[in-house]
Amino acid sequence: MNFADRLMDKIDEKQSHVCVGLDPRLNQIPTEITDKAVVEYGTTLEAVYHSILEFNKGIIDAIADYAPAVKPQMAFYEQYGHWGVKAFEDTVAYAKKAGLLVINDAKRNDIGSTAQAYADGHLGSPKFWGEQKLESNSDSLTVTPYLGSDGINPFVETCRDYDKGIFVLVKTSNPSSHELQDLESGGVKIYEQMAQLVSKWGEEVVGTRGYSAVGAVVGATYPEEAAKLRDIMKKSYFLVPGYGAQGGTAEDVLASFNDDGYGAIINSSRGIIFAYQKEEYSNDYQEAAKEAVVEMKDNINKALTDADKISW
Numbered sequence: 001m002n003f004a005d006r007l008m009d010k011i012d013e014k015q016s017h018v019c020v021g022l023d024p025r026l027n028q029i030p031t032e033i034t035d036k037a038v039v040e041y042g043t044t045l046e047a048v049y050h051s052i053l054e055f056n057k058g059i060i061d062a063i064a065d066y067a068p069a070v071k072p073q074m075a076f077y078e079q080y081g082h083w084g085v086k087a088f089e090d091t092v093a094y095a096k097k098a099g100l101l102v103i104n105d106a107k108r109n110d111i112g113s114t115a116q117a118y119a120d121g122h123l124g125s126p127k128f129w130g131e132q133k134l135e136s137n138s139d140s141l142t143v144t145p146y147l148g149s150d151g152i153n154p155f156v157e158t159c160r161d162y163d164k165g166i167f168v169l170v171k172t173s174n175p176s177s178h179e180l181q182d183l184e185s186g187g188v189k190i191y192e193q194m195a196q197l198v199s200k201w202g203e204e205v206v207g208t209r210g211y212s213a214v215g216a217v218v219g220a221t222y223p224e225e226a227a228k229l230r231d232i233m234k235k236s237y238f239l240v241p242g243y244g245a246q247g248g249t250a251e252d253v254l255a256s257f258n259d260d261g262y263g264a265i266i267n268s269s270r271g272i273i274f275a276y277q278k279e280e281y282s283n284d285y286q287e288a289a290k291e292a293v294v295e296m297k298d299n300i301n302k303a304l305t306d307a308d309k310i311s312w
């Protein structure tokens with residue numbers, strides 16, 4: 001089943017457009033988890049692995065009823081070498097068992113032949129000794145687009161062959177995204193030209209519900225640009241980071257949705273997983289994550305209803 005169809009079905013099931021970012025900063029994981037790991041394994045990478053995995057499992061248990069997807073950010077895992085990658089893989093497996101879709105935020109790409117290896121490893125199935133015994137558990141991957149079509153094609157083919165999805169960086173949420181993305185060529189901004197390419201790349205992998213497995217990353221911090229992009233990429237699902245900790249609000253993400261009430265999956269990482277460090281939430285990290293995800297889901301659904309975009 002096409003990735004966009006699977007995502008939309010999960011969104012319907014949970015009545016939620018929220019993606020929870022799993023960005024486990026070690027120094028923000030509750031000390032009862034990290035202390036226990038250090039007592040057992042010392043100040044080792046193995047203790048890092050156990051700390052991250054236990055924390056992530058607790059978050060997944062807390063939010064699974066209220067979010068269709070999680071987005072582990074690969075940087076927070078691979079910095080710890082193979083123990084970090086193991087924490088990533090075990091987190092993904094746990095999230096899948098909990099019925100969540102997984103967006104691997106690894107922002108990969110390269111020349112075509114190397115992009116194929118990234119696509120095989122992160123979405124599909126790499127061949128070794130003539131067999132394909134390993135298949136990625138991730139449902140989708142973030143991808144950088146600046147190598148052009150030959151870097152993107154292997155990912156699109158893998159989306160088609162394995163019912164996976166990609167989100168291509170179009171207008172990122174960070175303050176300096178304008179330095180390159182807002183430049184004009186022939187009177188058209190680079191991010192708009194990128195959006196035209198994303199639309200084209202996605203044409204062959206449109207699902208039965210009308211959206212493509214090739215989506216776009218569009219920051220919540222740029223609502224005006226999102227409105228323009230929504231117009232260019234009518235069939236692309238938007239992955240929208242920048243909600244909460246980076247300042248994006250429920251009103252800011254409205255422009256990323258189509259009138260049918262679909263088209264955007266809104267990510268918050270720190271705002272949910274470390275909510276326990278804020279006064280307004282419980283000081284139990286799981287309870288706080290649940291409070292924060294429910295609040296975000298309700299705020300987005302309310303903003304959509306007020307704008308006549310709700311789908312339920």
Ligand SMILES: O=c1ccn([C@@H]2O[C@H](COP(=O)(O)O)[C@@H](O)[C@H]2O)c(=O)[nH]1
Nearest residue numbers: 073172173174241242245246268269270
């Ligand atoms: O444009 C982009 C692309 C990716 N990200 C990633 O999303 C999360 C945001 O985390 P918060 O804690 O909710 O700010 C993080 O993993 C980024 O690497 C982004 O922020 N903007």
